[in-house]
Amino acid sequence: MNQFELSAECLTPENYREQLRDPTCGGFSTFEGWVRNRNEGREVLELEYQAYEPLALKEGSRIVAEAVLRYGASKAFCIHRVGDLAIGELAVWVGVGAPHRDAAFAACRFIIDEVKHRVPIWKKEHYSDGNSGWGNCEACVEQAANHRAPSSRRA
Amino acid sequence: MARRKLRIEYFAILRERAGVDGEELDTEAGTPAELFAELSERYPFPEPDRLKVAVNDEFSDWQAPLADGDFVVFIPPVAGG
Numbered sequence: 001m002n003q004f005e006l007s008a009e010c011l012t013p014e015n016y017r018e019q020l021r022d023p024t025c026g027g028f029s030t031f032e033g034w035v036r037n038r039n040e041g042r043e044v045l046e047l048e049y050q051a052y053e054p055l056a057l058k059e060g061s062r063i064v065a066e067a068v069l070r071y072g073a074s075k076a077f078c079i080h081r082v083g084d085l086a087i088g089e090l091a092v093w094v095g096v097g098a099p100h101r102d103a104a105f106a107a108c109r110f111i112i113d114e115v116k117h118r119v120p121i122w123k124k125e126h127y128s129d130g131n132s133g134w135g136n137c138e139a140c141v142e143q144a145a146n147h148r149a150p151s152s153r154r155a
Numbered sequence: 156m157a158r159r160k161l162r163i164e165y166f167a168i169l170r171e172r173a174g175v176d177g178e179e180l181d182t183e184a185g186t187p188a189e190l191f192a193e194l195s196e197r198y199p200f201p202e203p204d205r206l207k208v209a210v211n212d213e214f215s216d217w218q219a220p221l222a223d224g225d226f227v228v229f230i231p232p233v234a235g236g
Contacts, residue, residue, distance in 0.1 A: 033236050049235070052166050052228055054212040080235055092236050112236060120209075120228075121235030122167035134168045135234035 004060030004119075005079045006051055011090045020075045020097050027101035029108040033092035035085050039135070043128035047085045052120040056080075063114040071107040073098040078111050080121060158183055159223040161190065167231050173198045187227060188217040205232055 013032065020028070035047050064076045076096040085091055094111045098104040115121075123135040161184075164177035173194075184190035187208040194200060207230040208215050221227070 050166055050170075051235075052164070052209070052230065055209050055214070055228070055230075058212065059214075116236040117233065119235050120166070120230050120233055122231065123234040124167070134171075134231070136232035 003064035003077060004057060005077075006053060006056060006060075006082050006121075007079055008081075008083045011079055011081060011093050013090070013093050013095075016077055016079065016093060016095055020077055020095050022074050022097050024074045024099055025097035025104075026099055027104040028095065028097045029101070029104035030096075031092075031094040031108050031112045032090055033112070035087050035089050035091055037087045039125055042125075044087065044125045045128055046087065046126050047091070048124040048126070049080070049082045049085065049091065050122045050124070051080070051082045053082075056119050056121055060115060060119050063111055063118060066114070067096065067107040067110045070110065071096075071098065071103040073103050073107040076107055076111065078115060080115065080119070082121070157185070159185075159221060159225070161221060162224075162226045163190075163194075164226070164228050166228065169198075169200060169229055169231055172200055185221055186218050187215060187221065187229075190221065190227060191217075191229060200229075201231070203229075206230060 037044055060078060064078055067073060068076050074097045078094045080092045094108050096104045096107040098107065124132055125135060126132045158181055161180050161182060162177065163180060165173045170176060182190060182193060184193050187210065191203050208217055209228045209230060210219065211226050
């Protein structure tokens with residue numbers, strides 16, 4: 001089992017959990033990220049995740065390995081969906097087994113936080129008003145457009 | 156100036172702005188920063204200050220020298236999870 005994977009198919013947490021079973025583990029912590037129906041006040045109908053796969057796999061595996069080392073976890077795994085997802089679907093799953101619960105909780109939190117910041121995966125939200133947008137991307141593009149427009153004034 | 160052939164792939168907002176998934180380019184750009192500036196002349200790309208760059212599937216410095224045949228990906232702010 002690789003430490004980080006991408007999947008175009010529905011995630012199957014019960015399988016990952018069984019593969020992480022380890023007699024040295026007294027604590028097992030998981031995190032599930034689900035597709036939510038609202039973001040920043042807008043109603044979301046569905047999502048699309050796009051990944052730069054070779055680098056996403058490398059960076060994701062580095063994060064999981066860092067978590068194991070940093071918190072002394074026994075086993076850890078993270079898997080992220082790509083492609084089109086409906087509301088309520090499982091987008092990301094993290095599981096960490098450790099001798100004690102503190103390490104399991106901390107490593108699990110570390111992995112999901114770092115994945116969100118470091119792994120090249122992008123989310124396109126389709127809204128009920130017919131518009132769509134790439135999360136975190138649109139603001140920087142608007143900024144650039146304002147910056148370039150000759151008539152624009154900066155407040 | 157030396158010219159080099161580069162392969163570029165676009166993701167997320169950059170793919171939409173470029174209108175293509177990727178392309179091959181014969182260019183004088185010697186660094187990812189120079190390449191991004193050149194591409195920004197053709198496409199309405201965002202400012203590069205919030206972007207990262209990868210060369211040959213590994214994160215790279217914007218000022219790293221590019222070699223003939225390199226594969227370049229510009230990385231907009233990520234949004235997984």
